[in-house]
Amino acid sequence: MTKTNTTGMTEASDTMIKFDGVTKIYSDQTVAIEDISFKVERGTTTVFVGPSGCGKTTTMTLVNRMQDPTEGTVYYDGADIQELDKVDLRRDIGYVIQEIGLFNHMTVGENIATVPELKGWNQSRIDDRVDELLELMDLKPGTYRDQYPNALSGGQQQRVGVARALAADPDVLLMDEPFGALDPLTREELQDEFLEIQERIDTTILFVTHDINEALKMGDNIAIFDVGELVQYGSPKEILHNPATNFVENFIGNNKTLKELQITPVQDIMSESVPTAEQPTASSTTDTGEDSTAALADGTGNQYLTPTDTVDIALSRMIETDTQSLPVVKDDDIVGTITESSIRTHQSNGGV
The missing domain is CATH 3.40.50.300 (P-loop containing nucleotide triphosphate hydrolases)
Structure with missing residues (x-):
């Protein structure tokens, strides 16, 4: 047609x-x-x-x-x-x-x-x-x-x-x-x-x-x-x-490894499992009592990622928040989790 x-x-x-x-x-x-x-x-x-x-x-x-x-x-x-x-x-x-x-x-x-x-x-x-x-x-x-x-x-x-x-x-x-x-x-x-x-x-x-x-x-x-x-x-x-x-x-x-991280979206390597209770979620609050979704929207939040964020951003936020995993959020719903170990596994398997 x-x-x-x-x-x-x-x-x-x-x-x-x-x-x-x-x-x-x-x-x-x-x-x-x-x-x-x-x-x-x-x-x-x-x-x-x-x-x-x-x-x-x-x-x-x-x-x-x-x-x-x-x-x-x-x-x-x-x-x-x-x-x-x-x-x-x-x-x-x-x-x-x-x-x-x-x-x-x-x-x-x-x-x-x-x-x-x-x-x-x-x-x-x-x-x-x-x-x-x-x-x-x-x-x-x-x-x-x-x-x-x-x-x-x-x-x-x-x-x-x-x-x-x-x-x-x-x-x-x-x-x-x-x-x-x-x-x-x-x-x-x-x-x-x-x-x-x-x-x-x-x-x-x-x-x-x-x-x-x-x-x-x-x-x-x-x-x-x-x-x-x-x-x-x-x-x-x-x-x-x-x-x-x-x-x-x-x-x-x-720096090909860094370039690969910069072009790989989080959704390509995230797990679809739901974060555990101690991890931040889309509805959790910051230490100031502010809703974390709102904080992310105004640029002050770094507790989670979106599926289209790249893996280098994921690593940066893990360092900033001193954590080895972060939830992945789309339209205010948690759709998966990305971990430091999953990033390492991805790279050891040949990257992108």
């Missing part, structure tokens, strides 16, 4: 984007990328990573036809992208850049509403979507909808940029160094938040970064580039355990 999307194309497989022998040569004869071929599956996040000038951003911009290939074919939902109308295509694709690019003369709500208005949505639908996305980005609509971008912090502005890109429910979201200009703490916070958002949206994401740690953390698959060449494409596990070339090995760098 096939369905027709907003650009009028039929969906025939799980492949959303396909590069087939694609080369891009600029007018000065610079070869940006040469003969690259790979597939991006629907609903996954693929991270393009590599040093500056390696062709990763060029590759991404071929998808929304900001540039066209010199040779080869880019397919979008089964159709040759050259046969698609540029305007319709770009309205069907969300785009987030490092510089954010919000319109400072427009409110937050007006910024988010830009593409839905261009697509002819009625005002009620637009208003609902704006509020829905502000909630998703952890920005209270009543507080932020009518503010202007220059009144927001860098992290808040980037959240609005992501909301604007998602406003018309795009099939594909392009993210070009989206967190690169932020300070390290804000960057890590937004990475974690976006990983949670990924669980709730059905969007194919292409994500450009120069940071291998960010690539390993954010990607279902990773495309590693080196001066116009795609040198390896695979899952974070495959990249870490089987680097295809010395370039990839060196680009990954040292």
Whole structure:
């Protein structure tokens, strides 16, 4: 069974984007990328990573036809992208850049509403979507909808940029160094938040970064580039355990064990057993009498984990709380337990 999307194309497989022998040569004869071929599956996040000038951003911009290939074919939902109308295509694709690019003369709500208005949505639908996305980005609509971008912090502005890109429910979201200009703490916070958002949206994401740690953390698959060449494409596990070339090995760098902990979600190794009575639970209180669920929500709690937290976070919280196990909580219910010994067993069995 096939369905027709907003650009009028039929969906025939799980492949959303396909590069087939694609080369891009600029007018000065610079070869940006040469003969690259790979597939991006629907609903996954693929991270393009590599040093500056390696062709990763060029590759991404071929998808929304900001540039066209010199040779080869880019397919979008089964159709040759050259046969698609540029305007319709770009309205069907969300785009987030490092510089954010919000319109400072427009409110937050007006910024988010830009593409839905261009697509002819009625005002009620637009208003609902704006509020829905502000909630998703952890920005209270009543507080932020009518503010202007220059009144927001860098992290808040980037959240609005992501909301604007998602406003018309795009099939594909392009993210070009989206967190690169932020300070390290804000960057890590937004990475974690976006990983949670990924669980709730059905969007194919292409994500450009120069940071291998960010690539390993954010990607279902990773495309590693080196001066116009795609040198390896695979899952974070495959990249870490089987680097295809010395370039990839060196680009990954040292501390592979730590990198594995940083990309392994707690849910992959937790036990589904319920914690014992002396362990903290979702309904227990802190030493100040505060409900621990509320404490976690406001950032002061560290008594338990969520399934999507990574194992390095689990180890850190065990050290902070001087315990060898922590409960795993989802929607205020305990769904399992992770222990120091289970982490050690996981690593001794080959890690991720």
